[in-house]
Every structure is written in C-alpha cells, then in structure tokens.
Amino acid sequence: MSASLLQVVAQLLASGHYSDVAPQLDAIELQTVDQADLDHWPYAVQLLGHLYNSNLEDARFVYKRASSTHKQDPQLKAAFATLQHLWNKDYQGFWPLLTTTQWSEVTLPLVHAIAAKQRQDAVRLVSHAYSSIQPDRLASLTGINPQEALQLAQSEGWQMNGDIITVKRKEQPDTHKESQDHLQHLTEFVVQLEV
Amino acid sequence: MNLSQLLHAIKDMSSRGPQELVQLLQQLKVTEDSLRNQGQKVTEALAHLDPARESLGCLFFLHIVGNIGMPDHGSQQFLVAATRFLSSCDVEQIRLAPDKFVLLCRQVRDHAVALGSPKLAVSPLKDGLQKLAPTPEHVTPIHADFALSCLQAKHYNAAAVVLEQTILDVEPAKTSMKPTDLLLYCYYGGMIHIGRRKYPEALHMFVQGLTAPTFVVNAITIATYKKYALVSLIHSGSVTALPKFTPSSVSRFIKSEAQSYIDLASAYSSKKQQDLPNAIEKHQARFLEDGNLGLVKLVLAGRTKRAIQKLTQTFLTLSLADIAQQVGLETATEAEGYLLRMVDAGEIFAEIDASAGMVRFLEDPEQYTSTSAVQHLNATIQASFALAEKLQSINTQVSLDPAYVSKLYAKDKGDRFPEDPSDFDAEPQSLAYSFQDG
Numbered sequence: 046m047s048a049s050l051l052q053v054v055a056q057l058l059a060s061g062h063y064s065d066v067a068p069q070l071d072a073i074e075l076q077t078v079d080q081a082d083l084d085h086w087p088y089a090v091q092l093l094g095h096l097y098n099s100n101l102e103d104a105r106f107v108y109k110r111a112s113s114t115h116k117q118d119p120q121l122k123a124a125f126a127t128l129q130h131l132w133n134k135d136y137q138g139f140w141p142l143l144t145t146t147q148w149s150e151v152t153l154p155l156v157h158a159i160a161a162k163q164r165q166d167a168v169r170l171v172s173h174a175y176s177s178i179q180p181d182r183l184a185s186l187t188g189i190n191p192q193e194a195l196q197l198a199q200s201e202g203w204q205m206n207g208d209i210i211t212v213k214r215k216e217q218p219d220t221h222k223e224s225q226d227h228l229q230h231l232t233e234f235v236v237q238l239e240v
Numbered sequence: 241m242n243l244s245q246l247l248h249a250i251k252d253m254s255s256r257g258p259q260e261l262v263q264l265l266q267q268l269k270v271t272e273d274s275l276r277n278q279g280q281k282v283t284e285a286l287a288h289l290d291p292a293r294e295s296l297g298c299l300f301f302l303h304i305v306g307n308i309g310m311p312d313h314g315s316q317q318f319l320v321a322a323t324r325f326l327s328s329c330d331v332e333q334i335r336l337a338p339d340k341f342v343l344l345c346r347q348v349r350d351h352a353v354a355l356g357s358p359k360l361a362v363s364p365l366k367d368g369l370q371k372l373a374p375t376p377e378h379v380t381p382i383h384a385d386f387a388l389s390c391l392q393a394k395h396y397n398a399a400a401v402v403l404e405q406t407i408l409d410v411e412p413a414k415t416s417m418k419p420t421d422l423l424l425y426c427y428y429g430g431m432i433h434i435g436r437r438k439y440p441e442a443l444h445m446f447v448q449g450l451t452a453p454t455f456v457v458n459a460i461t462i463a464t465y466k467k468y469a470l471v472s473l474i475h476s477g478s479v480t481a482l483p484k485f486t487p488s489s490v491s492r493f494i495k496s497e498a499q500s501y502i503d504l505a506s507a508y509s510s511k512k513q514q515d516l517p518n519a520i521e522k523h524q525a526r527f528l529e530d531g532n533l534g535l536v537k538l539v540l541a542g543r544t545k546r547a548i549q550k551l552t553q554t555f556l557t558l559s560l561a562d563i564a565q566q567v568g569l570e571t572a573t574e575a576e577g578y579l580l581r582m583v584d585a586g587e588i589f590a591e592i593d594a595s596a597g598m599v600r601f602l603e604d605p606e607q608y609t610s611t612s613a614v615q616h617l618n619a620t621i622q623a624s625f626a627l628a629e630k631l632q633s634i635n636t637q638v639s640l641d642p643a644y645v646s647k648l649y650a651k652d653k654g655d656r657f658p659e660d661p662s663d664f665d666a667e668p669q670s671l672a673y674s675f676q677d678g
Contacts, residue, residue, distance in 0.1 A: 075362050075398060078316075102436040103397045110394045134581040174583040176591040176600065209595045230618055237625050 050077075054087055058151065063158050067094030067103065074110075086111075089120035093155040096128060097162065104128050120149050127159075136167060140188030164188060168201065177209045241271050243278060247285050250297030254333070261296060265336050268300045275301075279308045283317075291325040295333035298325055299340055306347035314354030322348045323364040331371050338416040341372055345382045349389055359393035362386070366402065372415055377408040381421040387428035396435045403429050403441070407448070408630060423449050423460040430467060434535070439475035443468065451486050457493040463530070465494050469501045470535040477546045479505045500526045508539065513568060516540060544568065548578065549588060552601040560597050572597060 053073070057066045070091040077083060088111045095104035108116075108125050115121060123146040130139040148156050167187045171178060184194035195205070204211040241249070249267060253260040275282055286301045302325055306318055322344065334341045345368045352361035369382035383402065390399040410417055426449030433442035446468035450461060472479045482491065495502070500523035507519035520527070520536055527533045547567040551558060560572035560579075569575050579599060582588040589602040606613070638644055 071395070071397065075359055075393075075395060078357070078360070100397070106394050106396050106435070134584055136580070170580065170584050174580055174590065174592055176593045178592075178594045182594065227614075234621060 050082055050085075050087075054090060054151065058090075058154055063094065063097045063155060066155070067091055067098055067100070070094060071103075086115070087151070088115055089118065089124045089149075089152055090155065092121065092124045092128065093152055093159065096124075096131060097155060097159050099162075101128060101132050105132070119147075120152055123148070124152070127156075131163075137185045139163065140185070143188070160188070168197070172201070172212055172214045175212045177206070177211050180210060183210060241267065243275065243281055243285055246271055246275075247288065247297075250289065250294050254294040254297065258332075261333060261336060264296055268296065272300060272304070275304055276307070279305065283308075286321065292328045292330055295325075295329040296336060298329065299334055299337060299344060303340055303344050303347065306344065306351065310347070310350060311354060314351040314356075316355065319348065319351050319355065319360055319364075322351075323360075326364040326367040326371070329371060334371060335374075335414065338372060338414060341368070342381045342416050345369075345385055349385045352389065353392065357393075358389050359395055361389040362393055362395055362398050365389055366398075369402070374411065374414055375409065376405050378415060379407045379410055379417065379422060379425060380415040381417055384421045384424035384428060387425055387432060390432060391428055391435075396432050399429070399432050400436075403432060403445075419452070419454065420458065420460065422452055423458055423464070426452075427460055427464050427467075430464070430471075434467070434471060439471050442471050443475065443480070446471070447483065450490060451483055454487050455489055457489050461490055462493065462497045465490075465498055466501050466530055466532060467535065469498065469505060470532055470539055473505060473508055473539045474535070474542050477542070478509060504536070504539070508543065516543060544578065545582060545587060548582065552588065552590075555601060557598055557600045560592070560599060563599060 050073070053069065054066075057063075057069060070087065074086070074091075077086070088107055092104045092107045095101070095107060105128060108121070108128070111121060116125075123142070126142055127139065129135075130142060143156065143160055164187050171183060171186060180191045180194050180198070183198065184191045187194065187197065189197065195210075198205065198210045201213075203213055246267065249264065253264040282301050282304045286298065286305060289298045289301065291298045302318070302322055305315075306322065308318075309315060326345075326348070345365055348364050348368075349358075349361045352358050365382055365386040369380050369386055370376075372380045372382060386402060387399055390396055410422065412418070426445045430442040430445040430449070433439070433445060446464050449464045450468065454461075469479045503523065504516075504519050507515040510516070517540065520540060524533070527536045544567055548563065551563065551566060558566075560575045563579070564570065564572050564575040567575070567578075569578065576592060579588065579590055579592060583590060589604055591600045591602060592598075593600065608617075
C-alpha cells in the first residue's frame, strides 16, 4: 500500500469512526489506478467495514471485486467466512470463527466492534423471539459461556425458573415530541387538502 | 477552416454570448469530418483548451480523440482527459450539443472497459449525467451507461444515490434521449437493486420499464419482465399483476415469450410440494440462458419461508416438531433456526417457548402510535403533496400546449353552432381544460 493509503486506513481505524471506513475506502477505490495500491488493497478491512455498517450486500461485492490472488489472503478469507455466517444468519457458527481466527493488527479493532454489535443484536433478537430459552442456547447465540449467559440474563432482568430463563421483552420508551409540532402539521395538511 | 484557425475561433468565441456559442457549434459541426483524420494534431490542440471555459470545443475534440484506436485499445490518456472534462465542463455550453455529450460519455465507458477497468467510468459518468440533466428528475441516456458501468465494475452501491432519485421528466430535445435508453436504465437499475437485496425498489424500476408507452416490444422489455416475475415471487410469493396502463403489446408478448416463467409462477402456488422443483428442472436450460438461475434458486429457497408464514393464518400455537413436518424440514431444531432467522428479518412475529418446544404466533405489535410512525406518516404525506403539485403543473402545461388546444377547439367547433365571435379573442387559459370542471 502506498504511504498515503496506509495512513488513511490507520487514521480511520484509530479515530474509532468505524462506520466511515467502508464508504471512504469505496470512494478511494473508484479513483485508484496505481497498480501498487491495487495489489495491496485492504479488501479485508473494507469488507469488515461494510459488515460493521450491516451492509452485507455491499460487503459481498467487495469480495467479488477482489482478484483470485487477493482471495488467498487469510484475513480476507476469514472476513468472507464471517460475512457468510452473518448472511445465512448462522448465529452459532459466527462466534467460533471470530475467536479462532488470527486477526491482524489492522482488522482486530473492527472485528471487536462487529462482535460487540452482534452480541447486542443477539440479545435483542432473543428478547423478541423467545418467551423462554435454555442457558446453553443463549450462550451459543451470544458467543459467551453458560456462566456468563446466566449473568447476562440477570442483567437484562430475565427470571430464572429452574433450568430455563424466562425472557421478557424490554419496553422501548417513546420519545414524545411537542404536541405543538403535531398541531402545526395538521393545520398545514388541512390547508393543502382544501386547496 | 484548418485546425489552428478553429482553435483560435474556439478561444475567441467561447467567452462571448450565447449567439456566438451557437455559431461556434455550427463551425465545429462543419469542420468535424475533416478533423477526424488528424487525430494526433487534435490531441495536441486539446492540451491548449480549458475544459471549464472552452467546453464546447473540448467536447468535440475529445470525441475525435476518443475514436482513435477504438474499440480495440483503451487509452488511459483519453480517460484522464475525459474525466477531468466531465467534472469541470460548463453546463450551458455542453447542453447545446447533448447528442455529442452522450456519445462522449459512451466513449468513456468503452475505453474503461477496453482497459479492463470499468470502475474508472463510474465517477465521470455520474458527473456527466448530473451536468446534462436539466433537473435531477430528468433521465438522460447517460443514466443507462452509468448503471451499466456500476454493474460491470461490481460497485453497486456507487449507483445508490442516482437510483434513489425518482424520475419524473423525459425531454429528448434537451437530453438526446431514446426509448431504449429508458428501458436499459430501468433494467440495469433494477438489477443493481436486486444485487443489494432491495426488492421493492427493483420491482418499481422494472414496472417503470414495462409500462413505458410503446407499440412494439423490445427484447429489453421481455428480459425485464422475466426478472420482474422472479423478484415478485421472491418478495411477495406471487407475481403481482402489471398495472392497467401497461401497453397491450407488452402483455401479449409476455404470454408468448416468457412462458417458462409463467409456468414457474403457477408451480410455486401449487399445493403439491414437488411441482416447483419439477418446473425448475424442466425449464432449467431457459433460466440458465437468461442468466436467471440464481434468482430461481432464491425463489425455491423462499418457499419454505412462505409455508411457515401461511401457518400463522391457521394456527395460534404450534410445536416446533409440527412446524418442521408441515413445512418439509428435517428436525425441530432446523425449524427453530428458520423461525429465529425470520423473526430477525421481521418476516414473522412469534415467540418460542424452549421449555415446551412450542411456538406462539403473534400479531404485528406495531400500533402506529410511536413518534417514528408519526414521522414516517408525515414524510409520506408531504411526498404525496409534492407529487400532487407536480401533477397539477404538468396538467396545466398540457392544457396550455397549442397543439392540444387546437385539437380541443376543433372538436368543440363541431358541437357549437353558430360560432361565438368572442371566442377568437379568448385567452388560451380560459379555453384550457381543467380537472376540477371535468
């Protein structure tokens, strides 16, 4: 990678603005003609960036654009396998892959961020889809061991009934906007409809 | 006029008024043919021109340079020059020669493909279409080339911003638009949406292409219908009927040209499980040839999902084992996995009771009373109002069109007797047809 490209990637990752990584790399990729840059293009980082933004489709196209040589890179292979698990919503297969892969220094922060997001999503999904769930199942869906799963359940306010955890859906508090705004909108609608 | 004289004329007239520009355009058109053989000299002359101030001259010269060596060899030099031109050219000048501008954009795409790097055409073509279109709601031939470049470069999301823009206007006089350009844009645009799994948007683009008024049917239209049918099956489980204003020629041709797809659709909704796989196998060669085998496989995969969704209409609770058996899955665990995925995607509302192995089907909990629902409703209403205003302005435009008014008057003339002399002095507006009165 040319010095400037390396810098850009490092800066983005260091700043913690992971959601910007993929769009920025996409834009730069469209303009890049230098063969040296293309040979060392950070496809793995770009793919993971799209995964962080939950853009599975765009991540898939990053992989499609990579040449067969690039596809040999173990980082890209691992990133693509991660995509496949997320694409198929294979929640259980996702976690072992994450922990067993040797992620590079560059990709590691992104992977951690994706894992954190995925764990949150898994908890939300369980609260919507289950009225009761075994601790083992909860553990495999969230990528933690059963002990931690029990702790997680407690922190979410879920009850333990013998072996089974009773799941309760968290009520989302609604943000109420000023009723003034509502009146304003209603008035505008009525005026326009009468015209 | 020789090249150096022409160069002088370009430099001189480009910064004067619009009349001089029209004269310059004429001169360029006249000398174009003689310059075609002087490729090298034109390339050198091009270096002396400023794309921002002498856009018209640049356009013609670039077009000549772009033809050198094509279609075999792409030129990196041309591509760089054209990219710079497209990002900095003067909008007023290039709109005087839309057909030439469109040809240049096509050359950019051809060169990028010949160089083996279609992505290099993506940004320049985006600039090009934004410069040529009189408003963002106008469609240009460059839209189709741009979408094709994004497809070839596999940079599907680069097209997102352009595709999100609703197309409301077509003006062939200003944009050199041809019917095939619109059909191609709808087709390629739909394909990009399919790649990004935005099925409702894809269906919308396909319908736009299928309902374009026409008497003859294009191969593009048939291909569009095939994809439309498959995406409709994937998205909603049935092929939604085309709107009433679809041209009758299109409806007729669909029956004869897309028979395999119609068979597939009826096999999908058949009660017998095996009908669909059989139909797919029977028409496999056709699907492969059309490049639609991937979509067909998605159709098949989607059927299990539909079957589970249908269960919610009959049952309130069901055991995981029963679900698996009804839907044709192997184990209860498999069914649980399926259900979890569907809940995640918002395709079903259900609660799994792991202790009893039972599933309870729920109603959609959306009450439409939350702030986000109200905001969404607000936005949709505003959009409807904007569309109604646009429709009203188009209606007024048509009513004031002299051709329309004369036809209307000729029709009325037969009914009215004797003639009312005051009508001859009447303003067009008072004769204009109005929706409210009609």
